[in-house]
Amino acid sequence: MIVDARGLRCPWPALRAARVLRSAPTVEIEADDPAAARELAALASAQGLEFEALSPGRFRISQPRG
Template sequence: MRSLDARGLRCPWPALRAARALREGGAVEILADDPAAARELAALAAVQGLEFLVIDTDRYRIGAGGS
């Protein structure tokens, strides 16, 4: 699983960087502190048909179920 630190970046940058990481394959764990990040990342996951998980405050995971 890839890790992406997008703290300090305003949306849409966390979602854009997550999309780039997802193109390389596998699940991505994202650290993002923009209040809009959860909504943007959830939308990215939905468009790609992937699972979106909120792990903790400012910590998210996108990937296929079980990835």
């Protein structure tokens, strides 16, 4: 699932991603807030998930590969 959080200030991109992660194993987030990468990485870490920056403004949080 893709979350379009462009134009939203943190913590909203992370909150929207967390909501999707309740029902999906992976979420991609589009966010243009400069703090988004740090907030999304913290969300992933707190939940034991992987965080990946796909490109500027586009991120993925997913279950650990293993």
